[in-house]
Amino acid sequence: MPSADVLAFDRLESELARALAWQPSPTVLERIDRRMREPRPRQPAIRRWRRPLVLLAAAFLLMGAATAALTLIQPAAHYIPGHVVAYDRGEKLDLTQRAGNYAVTLERAYGDPNQLVLAFSVMGPSGASPVVVRAKVVDAAGRSYLDFAGGDATDLKTAGSGSILAFDVPPGVQGTVNLTVTVDTLMPIENVPSVDPNPALVYRFAVPFHEATTVTPNDTVTVDGHAMTLAWLRVSATAARFRLDTDLSALPHGDRPVALLDATIRHGNGAEETLSWNALPPGWTGQPKSGIVALVDGMDGSVVIYQAMSGSDDPSGTWTIIVRRLMWLDGQGGQKIVNGPWVFSVRIP
Amino acid sequence: MDGEIARARMATAEPNDGVPVASTDTRSGFVLLYEECRLPVYRYLRSRTRSDDEAADLTAATFERALRSFASYDARQPALPWVLRIARNVAIDAARRHRPVSSLDDRSGADGPPDSDSPEAQYLHAERDAELRALVFALPDVARDAVALRYGAGLSAREIGSVIGKSESATQKLIQRALVALREAHDAKR
Numbered sequence: 001m002p003s004a005d006v007l008a009f010d011r012l013e014s015e016l017a018r019a020l021a022w023q024p025s026p027t028v029l030e031r032i033d034r035r036m037r038e039p040r041p042r043q044p045a046i047r048r049w050r051r052p053l054v055l056l057a058a059a060f061l062l063m064g065a066a067t068a069a070l071t072l073i074q075p076a077a078h079y080i081p082g083h084v085v086a087y088d089r090g091e092k093l094d095l096t097q098r099a100g101n102y103a104v105t106l107e108r109a110y111g112d113p114n115q116l117v118l119a120f121s122v123m124g125p126s127g128a129s130p131v132v133v134r135a136k137v138v139d140a141a142g143r144s145y146l147d148f149a150g151g152d153a154t155d156l157k158t159a160g161s162g163s164i165l166a167f168d169v170p171p172g173v174q175g176t177v178n179l180t181v182t183v184d185t186l187m188p189i190e191n192v193p194s195v196d197p198n199p200a201l202v203y204r205f206a207v208p209f210h211e212a213t214t215v216t217p218n219d220t221v222t223v224d225g226h227a228m229t230l231a232w233l234r235v236s237a238t239a240a241r242f243r244l245d246t247d248l249s250a251l252p253h254g255d256r257p258v259a260l261l262d263a264t265i266r267h268g269n270g271a272e273e274t275l276s277w278n279a280l281p282p283g284w285t286g287q288p289k290s291g292i293v294a295l296v297d298g299m300d301g302s303v304v305i306y307q308a309m310s311g312s313d314d315p316s317g318t319w320t321i322i323v324r325r326l327m328w329l330d331g332q333g334g335q336k337i338v339n340g341p342w343v344f345s346v347r348i349p
Numbered sequence: 350m351d352g353e354i355a356r357a358r359m360a361t362a363e364p365n366d367g368v369p370v371a372s373t374d375t376r377s378g379f380v381l382l383y384e385e386c387r388l389p390v391y392r393y394l395r396s397r398t399r400s401d402d403e404a405a406d407l408t409a410a411t412f413e414r415a416l417r418s419f420a421s422y423d424a425r426q427p428a429l430p431w432v433l434r435i436a437r438n439v440a441i442d443a444a445r446r447h448r449p450v451s452s453l454d455d456r457s458g459a460d461g462p463p464d465s466d467s468p469e470a471q472y473l474h475a476e477r478d479a480e481l482r483a484l485v486f487a488l489p490d491v492a493r494d495a496v497a498l499r500y501g502a503g504l505s506a507r508e509i510g511s512v513i514g515k516s517e518s519a520t521q522k523l524i525q526r527a528l529v530a531l532r533e534a535h536d537a538k539r
Contacts, residue, residue: 009528013500016531019478020485020501022395024388028405032387035409156514188441 072162073107073119075153081310082238083151083164086110086117089237091207099186099197101125104133106181111209112236113174114307116145116167118181124159131195133163134185140178143170169209176208212236213315213348221342228323230344235315240265240308242321262325265308268317273308319346379419383412386432389502393433396485396497397440407443411436430508433498437512484534491515492527499524 024032077083090108097104101124108119120133132152137145149166184200214234221228231243242265264272323342390411395404415435485496491513498509510520 008532012528012532012535015477015481016485016496016500019481020392020396020497022392022404022501024391024395024401024405028391028401029387031402031405032391032409032412035406035413154514 072153072155072160073121073164074162076151076162077119077164078151080149080151080164080166082115082308083117083149083166085311086115086166086238087119087164089210090117090119091205093203093205095203095205097183097197097201097203099183099201100195101128102131102186102195104183104186104197104201106203106205109179109205109207110238111169111173111177111207112238113169113209113212113214113234114236114239114241114311115149116169116179116207116209117238118165118167120161120163120165120183122161122163122186124161126159128159129188130154130156130159130161131186131188132161133165133183134187135165136182136184137167138180138182139170139173140180143173145169145179174209174211176206178204178206180204210237215346215348217344217346219344219346221344223340223342224338226326226338226342228342230321230346233319233321233346233348235319235348236311237313239311240267240315240319241305243305244323246326263306263321263323265306266320266322267312267315272322273310315348317348319348320344321346379416382415382428382432386429387412389429390432390436392501393497394436394440396482396501397444397493403443407436407439410443411439414439427508429502430504430511433502433504433512437494480535481531484531487534488527488530492523492530495520495523496527496531 073087074084077087087108087110090110092108093106095106103123105121105123106118107121110117116137118135118137120135122131122133124130132154135147137147139145145167147165147167150164152161152163154161181203182200183203184196186195186197188195212234213236214232216232217230218232219230221230226246229245231245233240233242235241264274266272321344323340325340326338387408391404391408394407394411395401398404398407411432415432485493487493488496494513495509498504498512499506504512506520506524507517509515509524510517513520515523
């Protein structure tokens with residue numbers, strides 16, 4: 001027979017399940033849905049906390065793992081194969097600055113026309129919350145690099161962390177470029193007071209930008225009256241990027257269409273990679289983020305830049321992009337799908 | 350492999366198992382993820398916030414951030430813990446901006462779970478629910494998170510551990526201690 005304690009806990013758990021099963025009212029649901037359809041412009045006051053466009057904010061509990069924070073960069077990079085390549089080939093910098101009791105090291109930097117990748121490690125005082133790094137990048141010509149991707153790994157035991165930050169590269173960047181990286185945000189992963197550096201940490205260094213191969217097929221495929229154009233494809237060692245122009249004007253949608261592709265990219269006879277990466281349209285490259293009102297690239301228009309998770313050292317051969325369907329919110333709380341496929345085949349000599 | 354386990358769970362998921370898994374097919378279908386995770390994310394955030402509106406705003410902010418982060422989402426992993434990790438960060442950021450946080454305002458809790466009992470039972474349940482929510486809200490941050498993720502979002506101890514950065518066994522102990530604290534706090538009120 002269960003003890004009174006067990007029965008009491010059973011009842012408590014049952015009551016908790018009921019009490020915490022908050023059921024949002026239709027009004028509340030509509031409020032959430034509306035925000036998703038009509039995202040608010042970023043506010044300067046909170047922008048720094050939303051700065052990273054891609055954070056997997058992963059707090060790894062690395063029990064028994066090596067305690068050096070340096071080892072945390074690999075798990076931070078592993079989400080995206082291209083970031084592993086960038087880290088492996090990155091310029092070794094090992095520039096360390098201190099913010100209070102935290103040592104913040106810019107270990108490596110890698111650049112190509114598809115992305116600039118920075119690798120940071122942080123060592124914190126024992127018992128403190130790990131923090132992850134957020135940074136701004138400008139070059140000697142005054143061009144800003146927009147952060148759009150990355151990953152974090154933290155070790156609660158050592159208060160160490162590793163962060164990979166990927167930035168969009170402004171047009172025209174090539175050769176060796178002098179960069180200034182400013183770290184003004186050290187984001188704790190626990191609910192503790194801010195440890196943001198004041199003044200901000202500034203790192204200055206030069207990094208060579210590796211080359212990429214670009215083709216401009218401007219190929220249009222129409223399925224059931226819906227035209228889609230592959231404007232260009234750019235392949236570097238860390239990523240393959242391409243631009244798709246999709247005419248959604250004839251489709252029902254809310255005020256701002258959010259179209260998502262069910263699509264793949266394939267190089268030669270290699271494996272298909274599912275695309276889920278929306279990179280930044282060229283028009284926004286280098287602009288202040290406060291100027292970006294879109295929730296996802298292309299949602300307020302039809303032009304979207306996609307980026308594959310990996311690139312190629314030898315881009316020659318045939319690249320096949322297949323868009324199997326488009327999905328979007330119809331503005332009525334529902335989801336709509338238009339089936340393709342739209343198939344693009346691009347040959348790089 | 351975890352990924353394979355996660356996929357199997359998708360096929361056998363029970364209603365309160367609540368862990369949608371974004372397969373390769375749905376990986377680009379953020380909309381599906383949004384629809385499946387929206388309610389548990391709201392419930393978790395509602396347990397951390399003082400009003401429906403604040404929870405709604407944080408829920409939207411969570412999915413905005415998740416959408417931007419979708420590229421780094423590993424489709425072999427369950428989607429809900431991933432989104433809830435983001436939700437937790439969003440809530441922490443918001444708490445840092447709006448400290449201090451006062452006690453739970455249950456006057457805005459009119460959107461509690463539906464109840465088909467009699468009016469009297471509904472009243473008693475509502476009173477008890479409000480009391481429990483206030484007690485949960487008063488728990489230390491990590492304990493409150495664990496309880497909200499367990500009973501609000503329906504995560505397992507292992508999944509909760511992946512959200513709050515603790516091992517499965519540590520999470521189980523954390524929840525157990527939280528239950529003890531809740532019961533003691535409840536008893537002390539009587």
